[in-house]
Amino acid sequence: MYQRLIPSLRIHSWGDEPLLEATEQDRARIVQAAPVRRLQQKTQVFPLDVKASVRSRLTHSLEVQETGRQISRRILAQLPASTVCEGAFINLVEMSCLLHDVGNPPFGHFGEQVMSQWLAQTLDDLFASAHDQLPSPQWAELRQDLLVFDGNAQSLRLVHSLHELNLTLGQLAALCKYPQQPTPGQHFGQHHGWASKRGIFFSEQPLYQALSQQLGLAPGCRHPLVYIMEAADDISYCIADLEDAVDRRILTLSELQQALQSADGGDYMAVLLTRATASERGFFPHFRQQLTRDLVTLAADTYVGEHEAILSGAYPQALLHGQAPAARVLDVLKQVAREQVFMRPEVEALELEGYAALRGVLSTYACLLALPAAQFERLLAGKGGSELFFARRLFHRLSARHLKAYRLAVATADPRFVSAAEQEWYYRVRLLLDYVSGMTDTYALEEFRLLSGI
Template sequence: MYSQLITAQRITPWPDDNLLEATEQDRARIVQAAPVRRLQQKTQVFPLDVKASVRSRLTHSLEVQETGRQISRRILAALPAGCACEGAFINLVEMACLLHDVGNPPFGHFGEQVMSQWLSEMIDPLYQQALGSTPSSQWAQLRQDLLLFDGNAQSLRLVHSLHGLNLTLGQLAALCKYPQQLQVGGRYGQHHGWGSKRGIFFSEQPLYRALGQRLGLAPGCRHPLVYIMEAADDISYCIADLEDAVDRRILTLSELITALRGADESDYMGALLDQGLGSDRGFFPHFRQQLTRDLVTLAADTYVREHQAILLGSYPHALLHNQAPAARVLEILKQVARQLVFMRPEVEALELEGYAALRGVLSTYSCLLAIPAPTFARLLAGEGNHELFFARRLYHRLSTRHLNAYQLAVAHPDPRFACQQEQEWYYRVRLLLDYVSGMTDTYVLEEFRLLSGI
């Protein structure tokens, strides 16, 4: 089964390589990709500052990568020898972990909410300004796809449609955490427990269908390595967010210990806390190492135990979805972080600043969505210098890479669209979302200040 799921094949044919070499090439392309570098200027939880010990999205992703490697090694040690190419298996998991956040907009999940809120308010009037016609019967589906911006879906779009990394099929599929596609009527398919998530944009549906057909994945089913990436992310961020909060003096270590003891009085939690407090290395190094070790073991054991369902992509839970003591502690860490960290003024102040900046940038650039397609085509052709003096200056700030992806998408009629005008405008909205979501936290703040004349 792994011989089909982990393959050297790519969407665009490449000179024949053996499997391990193909995944090594994936590693090189990913590590050198600009979206990965931008993660160093995206906030994990706390405002970016000169204190290098506080995690950015990049340092978080490196920790997820290492945890994914540990889980993979335990799984491979437990599976029958030779059932999978070990080097390729680990390469794909590590790179999926490194890429898992690249589609996140500035300010992470809060940024997703801001972008979706702005779209819900503006998409209808902008449509009328640009097209000036009655929407087609398909528009409700396309509208819903644009409204629900999701960093997971953007990750696939980023590495393939925008940056053209031409990764192996298994590497692309291992990025698709929620392989849901928008169905007729504007609803997402209900498959295997992740029906509420948006994992594939309408723009990437043909790509994901091709992946499924060539890898033998049924519609809506995960690639097995996605389960490992998801578990590695859960393990890493839950511990790290609280460690950073103590490091930033958002809360004291004694406050954290009291909250954890009050939330879970089990012997397992008590031993974790007591051993951490008594460790010569300090509380967090011991706590993190012991809990990570137990969670890695739990994730690997679940993968091996549920191997057949996972291979089919139909296992309906996360690997850490059970009542084992370590898994319960992980849930407690999430709860304590929500209660004691994420609602603190310092964190919310960052989000308020991000809210103003994101909405301000989107609102200013929305004039590029309000003009009719022939007028936008004039911008592309370098015309309209006088009457389009403001739009032309904004257009010049757009990424050439994003503009090329837009032009490629609208160059020929797509039979999936009922109306060619809507095809063009759909991808023009995607163009703006690609541009803004690709900004770092610091860059979107600078752009907002420039556009505001501050």
């Protein structure tokens, strides 16, 4: 079964590869990829923080990778060895864990909100400025696709369309945390808890449809290994965010312990807190190790217990859902982080700085979206005249990689678009979003200062 779900096939193949060797090549490409390196300067909780002990997206992703490996090993110990190539299974899980946040924009999930808000406020006016005719009936669908920026959807776009890593289909599918959305009038026949998420952009829908068909994934259904990546992420960030808050002195350890004691974590929480507080190794090493061990066991046991449903695509829950003691504690950690960390003035002040930077960069570069297609084509051809003196300088700052993806996307007519003009402008908006979302926190701030003359 897994040989079908994780075959050694690529969109661009150069010959047959053994399954394990194909995933090893994926692993080498991913570890060496620039988007992974950029994670070291993207925020986890505290934007623009220079303290080395506080987690960045890279250190968080490495922890998720290790947790995913632990879950995978426990699962494989319970599955018949003949059903799966263990090395390929672990490689795919580890690399999907390492890549799971590469599509996040500067300032993390807060950055997603900032970009989505900016798009909602400016997209219609920019469209009107760039076009001399009313939008087609299809524009409502394209507009909705552009209005919500989602780091999960951007991850697939980044590794395939922008950086052209040519990963195996199994690796690409294992990265897609949320399945493709239904088109109007389409019914998947099953309810999934993640159906409201934006998981695949319109630009990558043909890719996702092709890999789903090749892998035998039913419409709207996750690849089985995505469940493991999701559980590893939940385990890692819920503990780490609170540990970083104490390290950053947003909370004292005693304040955190009191908040956890006051929450409804049950007997399991009480025992965990007592033992962690008394541990000679310190509170967090014991707390993290014990809770992680129990959550890894819970995730693996759930996966094995629901194995057939997960393989068939009929399992609609996360592995850590429910009322198991360790899962309840995980929910408490999320609640305490929301109430005691994310809403603190110190954190919000950092986010406000990121808000100003991200909106400032987007608003300045928006002039490239307001140009009629003929004028933007002049910039592409290196023929910008005096009236484009400012736009030309901004255009020269765009990434060559992103411009290549734009050129390829508009080079031939895409039958999914009813208007060539709207096809061009859709990918021009994607070009700007690709460029800005790929910035690190520090680069976004530096770009804002440069554009503002500060």
